[in-house]
Amino acid sequence: MSKLVYSFGAGLADGDATMKNLLGGKGANLAEMNKIGLPVPPGFTITTEVCTAFYALGQKYPDALADEVKAAMTTVETTVGKGFGDAGNPLLVSVRSGARASMPGMMDTVLNLGLNDETVEGLAAQSGNRRFAFDSYRRFIQMYSNVVL
Template identity: 55%
Template sequence: MTTETAAETIYVFDFADGGMHMKDLLGGKGANLAEMTRLGLPVPPGFTITTEACRTYLKLGEIPEALMGEVGEHLLRVEQTMGRRLGDPADPLLLSVRSGGKFSMPGMMETILDVGLTDITVTGLAATSGDDRFAWDCYRRLISMYGATVEGVPHDLFERALAAHRRAAGV
């Protein structure tokens, strides 16, 4: 399946615009989310960056020129649908970023949850959730997942630091 139109390649699809027939292009997770959305199941709004974007990146050695604009357009739609903004200090939109191939490969694909939390937005999450501990634990998990997945920091370093803080706090 091609994503090319007469003018350009499409690199990003809303969940509502895909389906299982697009598994090669959207990956297994993306195609399944699209299919569940198409069937009317309760799926939060979202979008998938296509495998074509990855192939183009690997071919060119840089992010395809149109990709960031498409991501921005799709993110704006999610923000409008959710009534929240990424980076809003009072009520932040949080995203899950998941990788996926055509076939599931347990242990190979990583997920980063709570993208959008920062030193500033975590206080907004605490206020809207009414639970400081929950908000700070979400932030801790984001830092741990991002550190391990994106920066290559060994996960056990985060776990050892957390265990040391727990011991020091007597919990």
């Protein structure tokens, strides 16, 4: 299996709009928007091939996936100057599903992944708005509960 994770951000992207079968509609379009200079926050897309491989491997992820995701996350952290799980300077991410063909209602977005009992305090300190931080945490818990659980 080839590359499993495609990064985008800071005007650079591993993919483009022609790669919808591999990156899904959202992933391909985010890569393309980045390439044409639109201000897209950095991130990464896990390929549609991972889903196929997951079932082919007996509901196990390909061995290379964890390392590729860690490398992509490190790139995002470096680009924005924040750390995922860093209590003093937390990086919050959103998780969106995407498929080769649009499937409305299949999975909602999960926002604010990275908030927990420690990082919410860092967000409150950085924003100067404790209510905002805890409301963000509440929304994360609700979204995660609804979408994931």
